Amino acid sequence: MGIDYRQLVRGDRVHASLLHDSEVFVEEMERIFVRGWAFVGHESEIKGNGDWVKRQLGNESVIMVRADDGDVNVLSNRCAHRGTALCWEHSGNASFFQCTYHNWRFGLDGSLRAVPFPDGYSKPKADLGLDRAGQVASYRGFVFANLDGRAGSIDEHLGDAGYELIDRLCEMSPTGRVDLSKGWIGHRVQSNWKLWPESDSDGYHVGFVHASMSASTDTYYDDVAVGGDAVKSSRAVDYGKGHLELDWRPSYKQELSWLGVTRERVADYFSALSERVGENAAQQMLWDGPPHAFLFPNLFLGETVIAIVEPVSPTEMIHRHTAVQFEGADDAFNERLLRQTEAAVGPASFITTDDAITAERVQAGVAGAATSWANSSRGWIDLSRGLHRETIDASGVRSSDASDETTNRGFWYRYLEIMSEER
Numbered sequence: 429m430g431i432d433y434r435q436l437v438r439g440d441r442v443h444a445s446l447l448h449d450s451e452v453f454v455e456e457m458e459r460i461f462v463r464g465w466a467f468v469g470h471e472s473e474i475k476g477n478g479d480w481v482k483r484q485l486g487n488e489s490v491i492m493v494r495a496d497d498g499d500v501n502v503l504s505n506r507c508a509h510r511g512t513a514l515c516w517e518h519s520g521n522a523s524f525f526q527c528t529y530h531n532w533r534f535g536l537d538g539s540l541r542a543v544p545f546p547d548g549y550s551k552p553k554a555d556l557g558l559d560r561a562g563q564v565a566s567y568r569g570f571v572f573a574n575l576d577g578r579a580g581s582i583d584e585h586l587g588d589a590g591y592e593l594i595d596r597l598c599e600m601s602p603t604g605r606v607d608l609s610k611g612w613i614g615h616r617v618q619s620n621w622k623l624w625p626e627s628d629s630d631g632y633h634v635g636f637v638h639a640s641m642s643a644s645t646d647t648y649y650d651d652v653a654v655g656g657d658a659v660k661s662s663r664a665v666d667y668g669k670g671h672l673e674l675d676w677r678p679s680y681k682q683e684l685s686w687l688g689v690t691r692e693r694v695a696d697y698f699s700a701l702s703e704r705v706g707e708n709a710a711q712q713m714l715w716d717g718p719p720h721a722f723l724f725p726n727l728f729l730g731e732t733v734i735a736i737v738e739p740v741s742p743t744e745m746i747h748r749h750t751a752v753q754f755e756g757a758d759d760a761f762n763e764r765l766l767r768q769t770e771a772a773v774g775p776a777s778f779i780t781t782d783d784a785i786t787a788e789r790v791q792a793g794v795a796g797a798a799t800s801w802a803n804s805s806r807g808w809i810d811l812s813r814g815l816h817r818e819t820i821d822a823s824g825v826r827s828s829d830a831s832d833e834t835t836n837r838g839f840w841y842r843y844l845e846i847m848s849e850e851r
């Protein structure tokens with residue numbers, strides 16, 4: 429008998445065993461990250477032919493590479509001979525990938541190009557290429573892939589909301605394009621990976637976990653997330669398919685709150701943006717700021733930060749982030765975005781460190797909850813906050829106060845769909 433996920437994910441609670449059980453983890457990697465679409469990287473990271481970056485799709489190490497024809501390929505980072513990992517660095521440029529064990533050489537499309545002493549093989553070379561992602565799709569430079577190749581269309585996965593959230597970010601760039609090539613910082617955390625989609629889209633904890641940030645800096649989170657009016661006007665939104673947003677827009681009290689500056693300080697950016705979208709639209713964007721959203725299963729659009737949630741084991745994950753840069757914006761503006769990212773989520777920042785400690789405490793708390801307890805009163809995690817007041821619109825979008833767990837439930841609804849789907 430397999431795991432009965434319907435018993436473990438209920439409308440108002442989930443069972444703690446889902447956060448540490450190793451059988452669950454194995455099934456998640458297969459169902460969510462092998463069979464389903466996930467974010468791999470951004471095309472701006474591999475601008476030139478031969479540029480590559482190493483990424484993780486679930487537990488599978490992959491190489492995202494721009495081939496000689498300019499196409500983006502996602503290849504397994506595993507030699508087709510005896511399984512040796514091909515790339516050790518995080519990124520590089522190559523005209524081929526050569527294995528260090530017996531020197532098999534693979535092209536940028538994964539095909540086997542050369543083998544030492546080839547007369548030892550009677551198989552055709554075409555059968556001995558690298559495994560490749562079955563489907564790869566790119567939207568405004570954001571590259572998504574699935575290994576299995578039978579995940580349905582990317583349109584189906586992203587839905588209108590997924591596209592709109594990416595659009596909202598990219599539209600703020602003077603050219604309509606973002607650049608994510610400044611490099612990634614990874615925080616390795618002793619927690620289950622699912623605690624990060626939860627906390628990245630959780631408006632309830634901000635005033636408590638991040639209280640020290642509020643106390644020491646003048647942060648806009650006080651206006652949009654920390655209590656009183658803020659949590660009533662900001663919205664927790666579940667768009668369906670596990671795509672979520674903490675929509676701060678109704679709470680901003682002035683333009684550029686999200687950047688903590690006045691328009692005079694970013695005049696060059698404003699005029700560059702106005703040139704493309706018109707002054708009125710540009711002004712609205714200064715108010716609205718970039719989205720604070722999560723795209724299932726692993727991409728966090730964290731305003732001026734982009735983060736990837738990378739599972740390692742049931743009790744370990746890596747939260748990897750980079751700064752958004754707007755193509756066509758002046759250097760001083762992009763520098764500001766970079767410094768803001770460091771201050772918000774870098775190694776010496778408040779946000780990620782506080783969230784990491786919290787995730788580790790949750791992990792410590794749930795460690796004893798066994799799967800078999802699912803039918804008892806033990807080991808449940810409550811996610812009922814705001815259930816009685818959340819609304820659902822004609823297109824099925826659920827929303828509620830920013831402190832409500834509408835977003836958290838949205839993640840688990842999608843999770844349950846995938847984990848209990850018959851195939």
Ligand code: FES
Pocket residue numbers: 507508509510511512527528529530531532
């Ligand atoms: S394992 Fe890669 S060439 Fe033998």
Ligand SMILES: [Fe+2]
Pocket residue numbers: 627628633634637638779783
């Ligand atoms: Fe947080």
